[in-house]
Amino acid sequence: MEVKQITLHQRSLEIKQHSKKDGVLTAEMVSSCVSNLGRFNTGLQHSYHHLSLPRQNLSDISILCNYIYLQKLELPHNKIKDLSCVSHMPYLVILDISHNEISNFFGFQPPKNLKEVNFSHNRLTKLKDLSAYSSLTKLDLDYNCLSEIFGLEQCCQLTHLSLAHNKISRISGLEALPLTHLCLRGNQLERIEGLESLKSLQVLDLSMNCITSLSGLQNLHLLGSINLEKNLISEIQECKHIHDLFLLRELNLQGNPVQEQPGYRLAVVFLLQHLTVLDQMKVTVEEKVSSVNKYDPPLDVVAARDHMIHLVYQLMQPQVLYDSTLPSADSPYPMLVLTGPQGCGKRELAHRLCQEFSEYFAYGTCHTTRRPYFGEENGIDYHFVSEEDFQNMIHMGKFIQTMQHGGHRYGLTRDAVEDVAREGLACCVHMELEGVFSLKKSCFEPRYILLIPTKVEKYMDQLKSRDLYTQAQIDTAVSRIELYANTNRQRPGFFDNVIPSDDCEEAFQSLKQIVKEYLLLEEQDDGENNRASPDNTSVGHEPEEKLLSPLSRSTPHSAMALDPSHLSYRNYFTKIQAELSPQKSPAELASIARREQLVREAIVGKSPGVYSQLFKSSAQTAQVQNQEPGTRVSEDSSWDESRASSALSVPSSAGALSNLVEPLDISVLGQALETPKGQTTEDLPPGTDQMDLVASSPSDRRPGSNALPILPPIPTGRKTPAASSPAPSPRPSPNPAGGQGSVQTKMASTESEI
Structure with a gap:
């Protein structure tokens, strides 16, 4: 078997x-x-x-x-x-x-x-009509001798079609097919055409052809993979045709001349943010971040780069100490910044404000590389310089902040601010949003006021009426309104105030009112009226009512300023501290302790608060220094002026809340300073007055300094001419504020080389 x-x-x-x-x-x-x-x-x-x-x-x-x-x-x-x-x-x-x-x-x-x-x-050399094959879903015709796509129009279920390595020179005959995968690799194609109706296409292989442009793919919104290896694409900008294909994840451009372009990979990754694989290599998160920072960096990144550049170039120069704008933890130099879209009127408002409040503000003139518009004057509106001169100034470390807008460079120099500060005034400047980001990186802490149009059509008409801007510039300016609005909406506290700029006069009145609140000018007038009433019971005033701080007025969550000894005061600021600044450095804690000590001393009448000393009238300071020994200081005028000037020195709302400090209302102190407990005026040495006690207070000194104490830098008003000042006393004045507010020690505000 x-x-x-x-x-x-x-x-x-x-x-x-x-x-x-x-x-x-x-x-x-x-x-x-x-x-x-x-x-x-x-x-x-x-x-x-x-x-x-x-x-x-x-x-x-x-x-x-x-x-x-x-x-x-x-x-x-x-x-x-x-x-x-x-x-x-x-x-x-x-x-x-x-x-x-x-x-x-x-x-x-x-x-x-x-x-x-x-x-x-x-x-195979020729296709035939396949309308009878209604169930056909996948057809592979690779490596034949086909020169034309024909006969597939009625294949209503065909999803996969491959015609690789044939002799096809033109894409046609694929209209309205439900294709999801199409391979035309290794043919003789020179253009991408005939694919507009393939709305379901997900994978496309056009490698090894002679294609020079990606035009023709822009409407295929379901595409997830494109293979264009070994073609003739030479420009990175061709990727803009597929920029809106948000489902695109894989792109292969190997073997194309475009790979020889400098920065090719980062440029493609930037244009196509949704890619996960480029040229068969995974796109990393670091590459995506680097591409954005290189080609369209956020305003924060641009500002940080500019700040690093200016800081490095400044440190490379012979060091100059600017006493008038020297930053201090307790009293930053006061500045006011007006910002808003192009042509919103911020420059005109800045000039009007400086004229209206000439005793407090002066205009800070910026530098720019653009040409002057009609009516602009060099040295008044801007310092107009060449691009080469602007770059030289950057390399010399002269700028605090710079920005680029509309193809031109703008910058604020340290000397421009210092020139205003030497006059005993606060600096008022205007700039675009990029400049605000840059300035926030510096040591200055200005008040920022946003001027923004609310009526777009009226804003466009204003720009057109000036006859200074092209239509493209007008469209760019209008589009930036949303940028300003989003910044204000997404970054609470970024701007201290927002003013509609549709009507110039209304905008100025609003700006004027805000500045008065910053300077406490209205409260000063109310205080004078209240002092005229013996019983202090005028309308709208209660004895226990305290003045609102400028911070509380500019903040939507403001409330009446509370007595620092009251329990509600402590609870309120403890809550803010927990929300905004849960962790503080030792330097910040030491600064807070010093300020609290000053507040306690001021409440009991030992010394005025540090914020009340920031703006002192130079005339009053000189008068104190030159008084005869034994005479008493006038108690009304100097303190009122210091009250009126202290508000602008407060840091921006975010910074002030993080430091848990509000400007101290000098009205809490009473009408006059009291001598320290247990000591009378008669017990003081001859020639010593109460202002001398204030000046010699050890709490005003900088930590670690053995020199004479220095008061916060900038007084309120302009210096009094020498002719109107009292005759100087032969006795040397111990007042440490004289270096910035008096005529006698004028040299303290000049630049001293280290």
Whole structure:
């Protein structure tokens, strides 16, 4: 029995080898290669559904006409030329006839369920109408000799089409197909066309062609992968055509001339922020951040870079100490900054404000590289310089802040602020938003007021009426309104006040009112009226009512200033401290302790608060210094003026809240200073008055300083001319504020080299 079985097996092998040599498929070969047994008809009969005969050197497969129940037929790597047998397979679903010698495209009757067909690596030269193959979903025609796409218009279920390595020179015949994957690799395409209607396309392979532009892909919003390897794309700007394809994750531009462009990878990553893979390499988070910082950096980043540049160049120069604007933890130099979109009137308002409050403000003149507009004067509106001179000033460390806007450079120099400070005035400047970000990086803590148009059409008409701007500049200025609005909305406390600038006169009146509140000028007038009433019961005034600080007026969450000894005061500022500044450095804690000590001393009448000393009238200071020994100081005028001037010196609202300090109302002190407890005026040495006690208070000294104490730098009003000053006393004045507020010690406000 065993011998008989061996003989049959050998006979079968001989038959197969003989059939291979002749290229004829036999029943024995079929029976040995079929698989996937299943039922058919009523379910009581069985048949094999899959047949796979790869690399069998077959050329005649006519025997398959009898296998009508086949569903999957795989005959790759043979020599088949005729596929007529497929016409007898009505249930066929998958047909793989790749790597054969087929020249007759779909030379068989259409099986009604045929879905996937692979005709790659054959000899097809022309397509035929496939409208009868309504179920076809996947068609592979790679490596043939096709020169035109034809006959696919009615394949309403075709999702995958591959025509790689043919001779196609133009994309056509794909209109309205539901394609999700399209491969046209290795053809002769020069343009991307005919794809506009493929709204479902997700994967596109156009590699190894002659394409020079990405135009034609901009409307394919479902694209997730594009392969353009080995084409002729040479410009990075071509990526703008696919900038709005937000689902695009993979892009391959290897082998294109564009890769030779400097900064190619970061530029493409910047233009296509949604990419995760570029040139078959993963796009990292660091690359995305670097690309944004290089090509469109946020205003914070630009400001930080500019600040580093100015600081480094400043340190490279011979050091000059500017006493008048020397920063202090307790009393920063007061500045007022007007900001807003181009042409909103901030420059005109700054000039009017300096004229209206000439005893408090002076205009800080910036430098710019643009040419003067009609009516502008050099040295008054701007210092107009060349680009070369501007760069030289940067390298000399002269600027506090710079910015670039509209293709021109603008900058505020340290000398411009110092020139105003030497006059005993606060500096008022105007700038764009970029300049505000830059200035916030410096040691200065100005008040920032935003002037913003609320009526866009009126704003555009104003810009057009000036006849200074092109339409593109007007459109840019209008678009920046939203930038200012978003900054104010997303960064609470960034601006101290916001004023609509639609009407210039109304804007100035609002600005004037805000400045009066900053300077406490109205409260000063109210205080004079209240002092005129003996019982101090004038309308709107209660004895226990305290004046509102400028910070509380400019902050929407403001309330009446509370007595520092009251429990509500402590609870309120403890809450702010927990929200805004949960952790403080030792230097900040030491500064807070010093300020609290000054407040306690001021309340009991030992010395005036530090903020009340920031703005002192120079005339009053000189008068104190030159008084005869034993005379008493006038108690009304000097303190009122110091009250009126202390408000502007308060840091911006965010900084003031973080330091938990409000300007101290001098009205809490009473009408006159009291001598320290246990000591009377008679006990003081001859020639010593109460102002001398204040000046010699050790709490006013800087930490670690052995020199004479220095009061906060800038007085309120202009210096009194020398002719109107009292005759100087032969006694040297111990007042440390004289270096900035008096005529005698004028040298203290000059620049001293280190």
